[in-house]
Amino acid sequence: MKYSMNLITKRKRDTSDSASRWGLRKLIFILLVVFLIFCNNQPIKAFELFGHRFTTAPSILFYVDSTAMEYDESISYGFSFWNGHNSNVKIDRTYTKSYSRVDCYWQKLPYAHYQYAVTFHILNNSRVEPTLSDWYWCQIYFNSELYNYASLTYNQRKAEACHELGHVWGLADDNTDVRQIMCTGFGRDSSIITPQWQDIYGLGFIYPDINLG
Amino acid sequence: MKIRMCLFLVVLLIFTSGCATSLSNISLAKQTISTTNESDQSVLSSSVPAIDSNTDSSSSLNQSETTKASIDSSETEPYYISGQFSRAIKFETAKSLSDAAENIFAGRVISSKPAFYDGFLFTLSCIEIERVFKGNLNANEIIYVGELGGKTTYADYSKYIPIEKKIFEETTKPISPDREVREHYEGYSPMNTGDKVLLYVNLETSIDINKIMGYEKYPAISYYIVGINDGRLFQIDNTTFVKPKPSRFGERTIESFENGGSLTITLDELKD
Numbered sequence: 001m002k003y004s005m006n007l008i009t010k011r012k013r014d015t016s017d018s019a020s021r022w023g024l025r026k027l028i029f030i031l032l033v034v035f036l037i038f039c040n041n042q043p044i045k046a047f048e049l050f051g052h053r054f055t056t057a058p059s060i061l062f063y064v065d066s067t068a069m070e071y072d073e074s075i076s077y078g079f080s081f082w083n084g085h086n087s088n089v090k091i092d093r094t095y096t097k098s099y100s101r102v103d104c105y106w107q108k109l110p111y112a113h114y115q116y117a118v119t120f121h122i123l124n125n126s127r128v129e130p131t132l133s134d135w136y137w138c139q140i141y142f143n144s145e146l147y148n149y150a151s152l153t154y155n156q157r158k159a160e161a162c163h164e165l166g167h168v169w170g171l172a173d174d175n176t177d178v179r180q181i182m183c184t185g186f187g188r189d190s191s192i193i194t195p196q197w198q199d200i201y202g203l204g205f206i207y208p209d210i211n212l213g
Numbered sequence: 214m215k216i217r218m219c220l221f222l223v224v225l226l227i228f229t230s231g232c233a234t235s236l237s238n239i240s241l242a243k244q245t246i247s248t249t250n251e252s253d254q255s256v257l258s259s260s261v262p263a264i265d266s267n268t269d270s271s272s273s274l275n276q277s278e279t280t281k282a283s284i285d286s287s288e289t290e291p292y293y294i295s296g297q298f299s300r301a302i303k304f305e306t307a308k309s310l311s312d313a314a315e316n317i318f319a320g321r322v323i324s325s326k327p328a329f330y331d332g333f334l335f336t337l338s339c340i341e342i343e344r345v346f347k348g349n350l351n352a353n354e355i356i357y358v359g360e361l362g363g364k365t366t367y368a369d370y371s372k373y374i375p376i377e378k379k380i381f382e383e384t385t386k387p388i389s390p391d392r393e394v395r396e397h398y399e400g401y402s403p404m405n406t407g408d409k410v411l412l413y414v415n416l417e418t419s420i421d422i423n424k425i426m427g428y429e430k431y432p433a434i435s436y437y438i439v440g441i442n443d444g445r446l447f448q449i450d451n452t453t454f455v456k457p458k459p460s461r462f463g464e465r466t467i468e469s470f471e472n473g474g475s476l477t478i479t480l481d482e483l484k485d
Contacts, residue, residue: 099379099380110331110335111417116300125376129294173297186301
C-alpha cells in the first residue's frame with residue numbers, strides 16, 4: 001500500500017515536472033516566434049546607393065592636381081582606407097592624369113559655404129547623374145574654404161577624403177547611422193575616419209567580392 | 214507532439230517569409246535604383262519617377278565591363294547632372310537659419326540666368342524684395358542671389374566646363390549642343406523666374422568676378438543662401454513658406470511640398 005502511494009506521488013511529481021518543462025518549452029517557442037516576427041519585419045538598411053557604378057572593375061588610380069598638392073597626404077591617406085576590404089576594389093596613386101580615374105582639385109566653390117567637397121561622375125567626357133548612368137571616372141573638388149588646416153584636423157581631412165571616395169565607388173550619403181563614413185560630415189561621429197561595416201557591406205553589394213563568395 | 218509540430222511549422226513559416234522580406238529589403242536598401250535602361254538619360258520626364266520596388270538592382274549593377282553607355286538617345290529630354298556634396302552643417306529650423314543669416318526677406322524672382330565659375334555651373338537670380346524681416350535690405354530693392362546648379366545648353370556647359378579626355382574613355386554618340394542640361398545638388402535645383410520665395414542670405418565676398426564666364430555685366434554685389442538649399446523656401450499661400458522635400462532630379466513637384474515639405478515657416482514666426 002505504502003509502495004503504491006509512493007508510486008502515485010512519484011508519477012504525479014513526474015507529470016508535474018513534465019508539464020513545467022513543456023510550459024517552459026512553449027514559452028521559449030513563443031518568445032522565438034515573437035523574436036523572429038520582430039526581426040524579420042524590420043527593414044534592413046545598412047547603406048545607400050546611387051544604383052550605378054564604375055563601368056570597369058574598380059581597381060583604379062587617382063591623381064592629385066597641383067591645386068590640391070598642399071593636402072596631398074590627407075587625401076591619399078583617406079583614400080587608402082578603402083583598400084583591403086574587397087578583393088575587387090583597390091585604389092592607387094598615379095602621377096599621369098590621363099590614366100587617373102579620380103582627379104582631385106582644391107578650390108573655391110561658388111556660392112557654397114557649407115561644403116567640404118563635391119564629387120562629379122563622368123562618362124564619355126560628360127558629367128552624369130549617377131542614379132541614371134554608370135561612369136568611367138570622377139572629379140572631386142575639395143572646398144578651399146573648409147578643407148584646410150584651419151577648419152579641419154588631419155583626421156577630419158582624411159575622413160572627408162575617404163567619404164568622397166565612397167561616392168566615387170557608388171555609395172550615396174546615408175545619415176541614418178552616424179557611425180559610418182558615408183554619413184555626411186556634419187552628422188558623422190568624429191571618431192569615424194575609415195569605412196565601417198555598413199560602408200563595406202554597401203561596397204560589396206556594388207562590387208561583389210569573389211573571394212568572399 | 215502534434216502541438217510541437219504545429220509550433221515548429223509556424224516558426225518555420227514565419228522564418229522563411231521573414232527571410233524573403235529581409236532579402237528584398239537588402240536589395241532595396243535605401244537605393245535610388247533606376248528602373249530604366251542602363252545609362253539612358255532619355256527616359257526622364259519632368260516629374261519624379263517612382264521607384265519600382267520590383268527592381269533588381271543587380272541588373273544595373275552587374276553590367277559587364279564592356280558596357281557602352283549611350284547617354285544621348287533622346288535630344289528632347291533634359292540631360293541631368295548632379296554633384297554629391299559633403300556638408301559641414303545643416304540648418305533644419307527657422308531659428309538656426311535666422312541665427313546664421315544677416316538678411317531675411319520675402320521676394321519674387323525676376324530673372325534667373327546661368328553662369329560658370331572655375332568648373333562649376335551656377336545660377337544668378339535677380340530678386341525683387343517685397344518684405345524684409347531682418348537686415349539692412351529694403352522693400353522694392355533688387356538684389357542678386359547665386360546658387361550652385363541650374364539650367365543651360367550642353368554647348369555652353371561643355372564650353373565652360375571642358376572635360377578632358379582620358380585614355381580609357383570611349384565616346385559613343387556626341388550629345389547635341391542644343392540639348393538642355395539640368396544640374397542639381399542634393400535633390401534641389403535653383404530658383405526659377407516667377408518664384409515667390411523667402412530667403413535667408415548673406416553677402417558673398419569670396420567670389421573672384423574675373424573667373425566668372427558666360428554672364429555679361431556680372432553684378433558687383435551678390436548674396437549666397439544660408440545652408441545652400443536650407444535657407445530658401447517657396448511661398449505656397451499668403452502666410453506660409455515651405456522648403457520642399459528633395460526630389461531625385463531636383464524638380465519641385467506638388468509631392469515635394471506635401472505635408473509641409475522639409476520645413477514650414479509662417480509669417481507669424483517671421484514677425485517674432
